[in-house]
Amino acid sequence: MTDLGMDYPLHLGVTEAGEGEDARIKSAIGIGSLLADGLGDTVRVSLTEDPWHEIPVCKEIVSRAEGFAALGAASTVKLPADPADPFSFVRRETELIALSSGCLAGSGELPRVIVRSIAGLADWQAAAKEILDAHAAQREVRAEGLLLRLDDPAHAAGLRSLRKALGQAVPALFVETSLSPADFPFDGSGSRLVVVKAFAAADGAAVKTWGEAVTKHDAILAADLDGPTLAALTKELAAIPAGRLILTSSQPQDGLHATGTYRELIRCADVAQLEAPLWLRATVANAVRLDAGFQSRLIEASIFAGGLLVDGYGDFLSCETPTSSAKSLTLAYDILQGARMRQTKTEYVACPSCGRTLFDIQSTTLRIKERTGHLKSVTIAVMGCIVNGPGEMADADFGYVGGAPGKINLYVGKTPVKFNVPQEEAVERLVDLIKEKGRWVEA
Ligand code: SF4
Known part of the structure; x- marks a missing residue:
């Protein structure tokens, strides 16, 4: 249309999406990912349900499009083009990483699912029960990583106990922390440790110290940062051995929505020739608009993660906005299925x-x-x-x-x-x- 000088409005829809949560996820991925790229003027959600059920889903999707548009209008950030080819699917090449001997991640593997613990380390038994109950309620799906926060050194013993208790039931514990490498409890056995650490552009020394610590203790570092920060820390990140580094972004870069933040992170990683696997995090901070209720969270996470997955981006996924571990677990698997990245059910x-x-x-x-x-x-x-x-x-x-x-x-x-x-x-x-x-x- 652009080549022909046409400016007709563009209508978006996903036909034959089916019914229930799966249909809402497929609709949000298909319609929402194009709206996030600035394409689309009218939408129809098409469900195998009574037609009035389609309207709230349309409204949820469109309200996010309004959020994208407001950010775009206010933004002064000008970026080079995204490297993804929008016309054909190619998964972004990334290194192999081992969460356990039987659970690998990276571009040659299935995208892996991480679930945020609601209970947290203050009550490690409750955290263990929560995830084991979520597994028990499901036939086919398992969390491959459990995400927790550790800021209080008094909870270090709880982390050791949880690792031991879960063993191979959850291959890796992803631990967000404000502790220093010297205070972090690397000792103990059981599930593998992935340290999740936010970095700023001036944190070169901290990246180096954490990189050395995870290598020494056979752990993994998930660096939480945006594209410009990655560009500033390229030398230190590149020094971390292959298989020890994951890239992620828990909050949007200034002036960008979360999808744009990840696209810019990937572009900067490509420029830096870093092939570390990418973890897509649907966090509260990454949401354009998050209302109460599961449908809002489902649509938000589907637009964000689905739009990146269908462009071949993402080796890990966590949906962190639902308020139960069981819902976080099934939503992540359902989004991977909706994006045709991992089929776990009919x-x-x-x-x-x-x-x-x-x-x-x-x-x-x-x-x-x-x-x-x-x-x-x-x-x-x-x-x-x-x-x-x-x-x-x-x-x-x-x-x-x-x-x-x-x-x-x-x-x-x-x-x-x-x-x-x-x-x-x-x-x-x-x-x-x-x-x-x-x-x-x-x-
Ligand atoms: S019944 Fe309607 S929606 Fe279904 S295939 Fe026929 S024309 Fe298409």
Whole structure:
């Protein structure tokens, strides 16, 4: 449009997003990431739910766009272009880092999930219980790092006890601290230690001391800083051995929103030729606008993290705004799935309410979810009609498509394989088809 001199408003939507939290996450990633880049004038959120449920989600997403626009209007920061290619997906190359022998991170690995402890080290037993309870409530997902604060030397014993108690149940403890390396409790055994330390541009000596300390104690340093700070500390950061450094930013750079802050951090890391893995932190400080309630936090975290993940950025993710560890854990995994970075449950593609739908799309989608929700690596499309359904079901493995009133066609990929199956038996025939293709496991 720019090449042709056109300035028509641009409409954004994510079609066939499905229902529930997953659909809200996919919508926020798709629409919100473009709004954060300054693209988009009207939006529609498209849910397999009653249409009035779409409106609050639109409002949540748009309110953040207003925040981006206000920051952009006020900002005097002028930056070079982001190195990401917006037209094709390439994951940013980063070094390998070992949280444990069985849990590696970096560009050749799955993005890893870190959960912020609500209880904290003041009550280490409560912190252990909280994360083990969150694991117990989930079948498929585990925290790969637990984030805590340690400022009071009196809590050092609690950290040692927690490391020992969790052992391999949580591969690493990420410890934000204001203590000096000499006072930090590196001793003890159990989960690996990742020291999370904020640095300013004048902290060259501190980076050097912390780099030496984590190397000596077989720990890892997560440097919390923005792009200009990284540029000022390049020499000291580059001296830290490979596999011992993670980059992150817990608050936005002056004049930028959090997504822009991370893009600038990555650009500065590329200039400095630092290939340390990147930890995306959806913190309160990084939020454009955070209202009470989980939906607001879900949308905020999805826009921030999703927009970076789909550009190939991010080796760790923590969603730190939900007020329960269990919610932080599942939200991070759901965002990774929505961005197609890590699939831990069945993926659904489903139509919104639409005049062409040939069956009750909401109740049918729920019935299909009930039967197939335990299949970890399968994508199923539930499409209301054959007019547009096959074209809109993207890269689904199986399709359940309305062929005629009361009749369903079943697809394997984009190929129809069963026609005019009576609707009453179509869900079971879909299950048979998944079994026939060797993709079924028992719940
Ligand atoms: S029913 Fe058909 S036209 Fe309507 S959203 Fe679904 S595929 Fe598209």
